[in-house]
Amino acid sequence: QSALTQPASVSGSPGQSITISCTGTSSDIGGYNYVSWYQHHPGKAPKLMIYEVTNRPSGVSNRFSGSKSGNTASLTISGLQAEDEADYYCSSYTSSSTLSFGGGTELTVL
């Protein structure tokens, strides 16, 4: 069982927006602004999409955005494209000086 809770799957049509939630506790998401999101295509290494809740690494499309409220973080993808179809994972720093991952969300672009 993962420490952070994500929906197993979400879907959307090209051009639409979707949001993936990630729920933790006050010992991880709620206690720190060190939430990150990763895109993972099968057979490839994960790719960092969002770090420290809202920041995008250089080269990541501004269609990806992050936010946080209380113990829940969210990743929003606007203007869905076929290439966005992948698994998405959230992660958070914890009070034990560890990292926790969510269970992952499979995004399907219809």
Place this chain on the structure above:
Amino acid sequence: QVQLVQSGAEVKKPGASVKVSCKASGYTFTGYYMHWVRQAPGQGLEWVGWINPNSGGTNSAQRFQGRVTMTRDTSISTAYMELSRLRSDDTAVYYCARDLTVVPTTHLSALDVWGQGTMVTVSS
């Protein structure tokens, strides 16, 4: 360019140990924490642990404590993860990944550079 290159696939028997290497290039190896993350077949990402390449200090997920040893050789900019007493459910792709925050730091942040992954298969 910043790069992490891992060692090749391994096949081990239950009860054995495996040691995976991760060679860094393109940045100051001792300046950033290194993490290990794994993904079992059909499962999600699972954090294993981190090493501070400067001090050698480590921390790992509770479920791996006592079985995982993370070390580094700064002379060749290489991190190692050894997992002992292997079980079939340790079969997974193991990744090394760099934390984007600079050592020293009071926190961990995000993993901005990843190795290509090493498949470890545990089978009798």
